[in-house]
Amino acid sequence: MKTKIKKHLNNLNINRLKTLKPVFYKIIFSLVVILCVLTFKALNFKSTKWVLSKIKYTIEYETDLRSSGKEVYRKVQGLVKDSKNVLTVFNLDSKVKYPLPIKGELYRSYEKDINEGIDIKSTDENDPKSIITGRVKDIYLQEKQGYFVIIEQEKMEITYGYLSKSYVSKGDSIDTETPIGSLGTNKDGNKYLRIELKVDGRYKNPLDYIDVK
Numbered sequence: 001m002k003t004k005i006k007k008h009l010n011n012l013n014i015n016r017l018k019t020l021k022p023v024f025y026k027i028i029f030s031l032v033v034i035l036c037v038l039t040f041k042a043l044n045f046k047s048t049k050w051v052l053s054k055i056k057y058t059i060e061y062e063t064d065l066r067s068s069g070k071e072v073y074r075k076v077q078g079l080v081k082d083s084k085n086v087l088t089v090f091n092l093d094s095k096v097k098y099p100l101p102i103k104g105e106l107y108r109s110y111e112k113d114i115n116e117g118i119d120i121k122s123t124d125e126n127d128p129k130s131i132i133t134g135r136v137k138d139i140y141l142q143e144k145q146g147y148f149v150i151i152e153q154e155k156m157e158i159t160y161g162y163l164s165k166s167y168v169s170k171g172d173s174i175d176t177e178t179p180i181g182s183l184g185t186n187k188d189g190n191k192y193l194r195i196e197l198k199v200d201g202r203y204k205n206p207l208d209y210i211d212v213k
Contacts, residue, residue: 097211101128101160101180102193106212116203117159117196120212127167127179128160128193131210136172148194149180158206161194 100120108119134153141147147163151174164184168174183191197206 098131098209099211101131101195102126102183104193106207107192110205110207112203112205117161117194118206118212119162120193120195122183122191122193127182128163130158130160130174130176130178130180132156132158133175134173136168136170136174139166139168139170145194146184147181151180155200157198157201159194159196159198161196162192 102120102122103124103126104120104122106118107121108115110116110118130151132151132153134151134156137150137152137157139147139149142161145162147166148159148161149163149166149168150157150159152158160180162183163181166181167179168181174180183193185191195206195210197204197209
């Protein structure tokens with residue numbers, strides 16, 4: 001009797017699995033389709049419209065997923081060759097362009113071993129904000145140049161200088177909406193922001209990381 005009951009329960013479990021299996025596959029397929037649509041729209045390559053139309057056709061007319069999948073895969077291989085655009089979409093590029101901390105224009109450029117940073121001439125009255133999320137590593141006052149605030153995020157350090165006042169303290173956690181401090185007015189009547197950038201402890205050209213238009 002126990003054997004019959006056990007066998008009956010096993011059959012019920014198998015039947016349930018058979019019923020749930022197609023539903024599970026449909027859910028997975030739907031998630032994959034949504035991810036593909038979002039990805040290809042973001043990539044916006046020449047072949048994007050073709051891939052999206054193929055996905056739409058597969059859904060509407062229930063064509064053979066295997067053959068359609070192979071065709072889409074061949075197109076995707078061509079898209080992936082443009083690795084720079086793919087990396088930009090997923091923010092994997094090692095040199096992501098961050099926005100300027102203030103509205104302004106480049107006043108002094110980076111020169112390796114001579115000027116390890118850039119100076120930005122401010123064109124409005126807004127206070128500079130951090131361009132990365134991170135922690136305030138240090139703050140120091142330099143004679144005649146004002147306060148310098150160092151913000152670190154993993155292997156990157158960004159120093160903001162020429163501040164007449166600091167709004168943050170050492171150890172503070174900040175984000176991209178956090179004002180760092182106020183800029184002092186120079187003898188020429190203009191306001192300047194000093195930016196220095198390090199990766200793994202080495203100075204880098206901030207223009208490789210910050211979008212100065």
